[in-house]
Structures are given as C-alpha cells and as structure tokens.
Amino acid sequence: MVAGAGVFSVVLMCFGGVVQSAVVTTSGGAISASETVSSKRVECSHLEANTHHEVVDVSETALHVANVFAAHGYSKAATAGVLGNLQAESGMRADRAEIGGGGFGLAQWTPRSKIRVWFDAHGLGNVPDSDVEGQARMLAETAESSFNNVYLSQVQAEGVSIINGSLKDTWLKTDDPQVAAIAWMAGWERPAWASRNEQFRRTQAMMFYQQLGSVSFTAQPGVVSSSTGRNDSCQTPDTNSNAATVGTVGGAPQRGLSDFGWMCQGSQHICSASDAGVLYAHLEAGHQCVWYAWNRLAMIHGMDGWNWVRGNGGEIGRNVRNQPGWTVDMSPRPGDGVSGNSAPFSGPPPGHVAVVEEVVNDASGWRIRISEGNADGSASWNSYRGDRWISKAQAGDILFFRHQQWK
Numbered sequence: 001m002v003a004g005a006g007v008f009s010v011v012l013m014c015f016g017g018v019v020q021s022a023v024v025t026t027s028g029g030a031i032s033a034s035e036t037v038s039s040k041r042v043e044c045s046h047l048e049a050n051t052h053h054e055v056v057d058v059s060e061t062a063l064h065v066a067n068v069f070a071a072h073g074y075s076k077a078a079t080a081g082v083l084g085n086l087q088a089e090s091g092m093r094a095d096r097a098e099i100g101g102g103g104f105g106l107a108q109w110t111p112r113s114k115i116r117v118w119f120d121a122h123g124l125g126n127v128p129d130s131d132v133e134g135q136a137r138m139l140a141e142t143a144e145s146s147f148n149n150v151y152l153s154q155v156q157a158e159g160v161s162i163i164n165g166s167l168k169d170t171w172l173k174t175d176d177p178q179v180a181a182i183a184w185m186a187g188w189e190r191p192a193w194a195s196r197n198e199q200f201r202r203t204q205a206m207m208f209y210q211q212l213g214s215v216s217f218t219a220q221p222g223v224v225s226s227s228t229g230r231n232d233s234c235q236t237p238d239t240n241s242n243a244a245t246v247g248t249v250g251g252a253p254q255r256g257l258s259d260f261g262w263m264c265q266g267s268q269h270i271c272s273a274s275d276a277g278v279l280y281a282h283l284e285a286g287h288q289c290v291w292y293a294w295n296r297l298a299m300i301h302g303m304d305g306w307n308w309v310r311g312n313g314g315e316i317g318r319n320v321r322n323q324p325g326w327t328v329d330m331s332p333r334p335g336d337g338v339s340g341n342s343a344p345f346s347g348p349p350p351g352h353v354a355v356v357e358e359v360v361n362d363a364s365g366w367r368i369r370i371s372e373g374n375a376d377g378s379a380s381w382n383s384y385r386g387d388r389w390i391s392k393a394q395a396g397d398i399l400f401f402r403h404q405q406w407k
Contacts, residue, residue: 061092061132062208065106066215068136074143076209076217078171081180082139084205085189088197095130106135107189114265118142121253121262121386141250143188144168148267149304151186154193158182166304169407181205244366244392245333248358249300252371252386259382260287260373266299273381280308287383289313292373293337293353297406300335300355305405314341314351317399325404332359332368332400340398344390356400357386364393 062083069079083092089108090096097104097112104112115129118138127134147168156162160182163169167187174180181201185191253262264271268278276283280294293316294308309326311319317339320326332338334356341351354372361367368390375385390398 059211061094061106062086062211063215064132065136065139066208066212068140069143070215070217072140072143073218074140075172075175076212076215077175077177077180078184079215079217080177080205080209080212081171081174081182081184082143083208084177084181084201084203085184087204087208088185088201089189094132094135105130106132107139109265111264117253117262117265118251121255122250141248144172145249145251145300146266147171147187148190148302149187150190151193155182155186164407166302166407168302177205177209178202243331244359245331246359246361246366247334249334249356251299252296252355252357253384254357254369254387256385256387257376257382258384260292260384262384263295263299267302268295268299270295279303286379287373287381288379289353289372289374290316292371292384293355296355296371296373297335297337301403301406306403312350313353314339314345316353317401320401320403326401327404328399328401330395330398330400332356332366333402334359335406336400336402338368338370338398338400340396342396342398344394344396345398362391364391367391 065083065086066079069082070076086092086106089103090106092106094106096106096108098108098110101110102112103110105115109115112129115135115138119125119127119129119131119134122138122141124131124134129135147166149165149167152162152165152167155167160170160179163173167183171180171183171187174183181204182198185196185198185201191197251266259273260270261272263277264275269275270277273287274283277291277295277298279298280291282291285291290311290313293313306325309316309320309323316337317328320337321328336356337353338356339345339351339353345352345354352372354370356368357371358369359366360369369386370388370390371384371386372388374383375388376383
C-alpha cells in the first residue's frame, strides 16, 4: 500500500464458504488493488474478525442477482459480466453507500434517490431502498435502458471485438464473460476511464461465470430475442392476429400527473425544469409531448444510429414513414413511439405523441400503457403522466413507430 493514499479497508469475498478474492478500497471508495486468492482455499470461518478485514459472504446475493437475470432471459456470460461489475462497484452489498459521493446499492446508483423513485413506481413503496430483491429486479428490468457508446472508441482501442458497433449488443451477445464485463462497464456503469479498475471487473466476471453452475440460463450467447434493446424477459411475440409484442420496458413511473424529475436517472440528464435533454434539447415551447417522447425514446434505445424526426405530435407517425430505417404500423411493441390526431389522442390540431411502456393481452387484442409529456395541456414541468391505458378497441388510427436501430 502507498503511504498517504488514505484509509484502506479490505473486503474478503466469500463464495461457498471459501475466500475467493480480497478487495482493497480507499476512503474514496475506489478499488485500488485486488488479489485473487481462491487457490489458497482460505476458509471464511477461520478468519479472525477484526477492524482491518470485512468478511462478506456474497454468494447468496450474487446467486439471487444471477437468478433474476436468468429469469429475464439474459445469458450466463452477460450475467457474469454484470456480477463482476457489481463486485467492483459495491462488493455485492445492496446497503453500501459510496464514501464521499452519492452512489448507493449494488450498482452504486447515483443519486441514491433513483432507487426510491423506481421502487415507488413498481409497487415497492414500502420496501427499503437497500433491499436486495428490489435492487436486483430494478437492475434486470432497466438493464438495457441506460447503455450508450460514449466509451466505444476506448474499448475498441483495447482490441475488444465489438458486436454491431454497440456496447449493449456486445454485452448481450458475447460468450466471453470478460468481454461482457468490459461492455457493461463501458456502456452501462461508465466510470471515470482513468480509474475504471477494468482488470478487477474482468477477473471477477470470470470467477462468477465459473460459479454459476446451479443457475438455469435459457438464453444462449449470440442469440437475441425479438425484444433485444428493451427487456428481453418481459417481451414475447403475441400469437394472435394483431401481431403485438407483449412486455414492458421498465423505468418510467406508472403514476398520474407529476414532474419529469425521474428522467434524471437516464441518459438525457433531465433533473430540473431547465434541463432540455440531450437527443431533443428543445424547451422553446415548454415540456411538450414531442420533447418528452424523443428524449424518453433515447433513454430506452440509446442515441446511436438514429435521430429524431421533425413534426408535431400527431404528425410524427406519418413523417417517419418517409424516412429510411423507420417502420410504422398499428401493432404495438414495448418501447415504440405512438402518434395520432384522433381519439384517444384527440385535442388541438397538433395531435399527440407518446411512448409505449407496456403491452398486455386484452379481449380486444391488446392493451397498452403509455408515458407522455404535456398530458394536461400545460406544457409544464409537472405534466408527466405514466398510468394511461389504451386498448386496441380504443386506439382509433394511432400509429406505432420504431427505428431499425432499436434492437
């Protein structure tokens, strides 16, 4: 250890009662060194408790997260990549708060309030934000919504083979847990590049991969379901003639009129009324439906390979039809945009545009839950709504649109 580098603590990672690794952290919360000690077969029960070593049996937490990701349709390699990153971020502790920063939980969500917002919106209002099961579910259900390619060139410079030019696709499709760890680190976690502790994340991912024999994974590396890019586990092709895709995106609060502050947790960095977003940074007319829809779609699908299309809310469905890469139809999928001028989007001539958050089966064929901006016509910071349901029988002539880059 380097003198003057701060206060150090050692977390001994136990798996199956055996110490698998020793993680050295500084008072700033960053891992400064690591040592794989599995070959030494140090029994956890033989370690003396003292102020210099924190013994953490993470097997239960890691296996729970792994089972949740497996249930959501992710591969063993992708899951191990996530686990390697969680070990680096929090030592697999759902109650870990970042020292000197605002991160919290398994993935060190920043700010901590992101967890509370998601829990409240998904029926976990009475569950503490340190709950392992809740955090594991949150992580799996929003796994793909926060990816971007900001660090793509840095990863490529390391000689990592990138699939489809996308860190998200690389994480989803690789059969190498170490590559999955790099893709998740660079595309999802996005730590400061100079202090990313990449080797530790890779080593831990491989260790977890070797320890997940008891978990049943149905997804195979390189095979991505039709819903890739949203939430694989929650989306299955509807077998009826309506050709809808049943599933949910996750992440958007299912509540009535409220503010857009929950969008602070995503790639568009919308944390206050003055934040215009990234993809569609236009607040000239206030918090309109068009402003919300494009920025929300960017949160879900990332911003690579596509861009917004000009038009009022009710015009967008028709306008994108004439642009390369876009598909427009009347069969909803989670993560679609939806546009129209008549009921249920009737109103002023500009019409309305929203985002499909959830699709379920219904006697009429399907039913969708949408999230929308300017839901009350005020174009105010408090005009978000995420609890409106529309059935096929009520849909009128609304159009669903999606880009080919939205895998």
